[in-house]
Amino acid sequence: MPTSCVETASSIDLGNIITWVVVVGGWVFTNKANHYFETRKEINQTISTINKELLEICKKGKKFHLMKSHNSELLDEIITSIDREDVKIKLLKRSLVLDTHVVDIRIYEFRRSISLNNADKSSFKKLTPGDEILKDIDSAHNKLSEYLQECYYKKFF
Amino acid sequence: MTEKTIINIAKDFSRHPAGRDKDDGPFPGEKFREKHLVPILQEGKTALIEFDGIRGAGSSFLEEAFGGLIRKGYTQQQVLSAFTFHSPRESYIIELKEYINDAAKAAEKVTAS
Numbered sequence: 239m240p241t242s243c244v245e246t247a248s249s250i251d252l253g254n255i256i257t258w259v260v261v262v263g264g265w266v267f268t269n270k271a272n273h274y275f276e277t278r279k280e281i282n283q284t285i286s287t288i289n290k291e292l293l294e295i296c297k298k299g300k301k302f303h304l305m306k307s308h309n310s311e312l313l314d315e316i317i318t319s320i321d322r323e324d325v326k327i328k329l330l331k332r333s334l335v336l337d338t339h340v341v342d343i344r345i346y347e348f349r350r351s352i353s354l355n356n357a358d359k360s361s362f363k364k365l366t367p368g369d370e371i372l373k374d375i376d377s378a379h380n381k382l383s384e385y386l387q388e389c390y391y392k393k394f395f
Numbered sequence: 396m397t398e399k400t401i402i403n404i405a406k407d408f409s410r411h412p413a414g415r416d417k418d419d420g421p422f423p424g425e426k427f428r429e430k431h432l433v434p435i436l437q438e439g440k441t442a443l444i445e446f447d448g449i450r451g452a453g454s455s456f457l458e459e460a461f462g463g464l465i466r467k468g469y470t471q472q473q474v475l476s477a478f479t480f481h482s483p484r485e486s487y488i489i490e491l492k493e494y495i496n497d498a499a500k501a502a503e504k505v506t507a508s
Contacts, residue, residue: 317451354454360418
C-alpha cells in the first residue's frame with residue numbers, strides 16, 4: 239500500500255510539472271509571437287508613413303520644376319523635409335538591419351535629383367512633363383522607398 | 396604644425412545657404428567658396444567645415460562651393476587634404492565629395508583633350 243501511494247503522489251507531481259511547463263511554455267510562445275507581430279505592424283506603419291511623406295516630397299519636387307517661376311520657399315521646404323526624413327529613416331536602424339551608408343547615398347541622390355539642376359533662380363525654367371529631371375526625381379524617390387521596403391522584407395519574411 | 400581652422404557654415408556664413416552665384420540669393424555657393432574655402436587653400440592651411448545648425452543645403456550650393464574649387468584650378472588632392480568635414484547628416488559629406496570627384500574627372504577630360 240505505501241508503495242502505490244508514493245507512486246500515485248509522484249505521478250501527480252509529474253502531471254503537475256508537465257501542465258505547468260505546457261502553460262508557461264505556451265505563454266512564452268504566445269507572448270513572443272504577439273511581440274513579433276506587434277513589432278512588425280509598428281515598423282510597417284512607420285515605413286508606410288515615411289513612404290507617404292517621401293511621395294509628398296517627390297510630388298512637391300516635380301511641382302517646383304513645373305512652376306512658371308522659381309519658388310525659393312518651396313525649394314527650402316523640400317530640402318528641409320528631406321533632412322527630416324533622413325533622421326526618421328535612421329531611427330529605423332533600431333529595429334531593422336539598415337545600412338546607413340546606403341541610406342545616405344539614396345538621400346543625397348533624392349536631394350540632388352531635385353536641387354542640383356534647374357533649381358537656381360538665375361537659371362530656372364519651367365519644365366514640361368516627361369523632362370529628364372522629373373524622371374530622375376521619380377527614380378531617386380523609388381530607389382529610396384524600395385530600399386526601405388527591402389529592409390523590412392529582409393527582417394520579417 | 397598649423398592650427399586647424401573651424402568653419403561653421405551656419406555661424407560663419409548662413410543657416411540658409413542656397414544657390415550657385417549672387418543672382419540666386421544672398422548666400423550662394425560661389426560666395427562661400429570665395430570667402431571661406433579659397434583663403435584656406437591660398438594660405439596652405441587646413442580647415443574643418445561644420446554643417447551643424449544649417450537648415451538644409453541645396454545640391455547646387457554644394458556643387459558650386461566644393462566642385463567649384465576644382466574648376467578654379469585646385470586639385471582633388473589639395474582640396475581633400477585641406478578640408479575635413481563634420482555634419483549631423485552624413486549624406487551632405489558624401490554628396491560634396493562626389494561633386495569634387497566629378498569636377499576632377501571633368502577637368503581631367505578637358506586636360507586630356
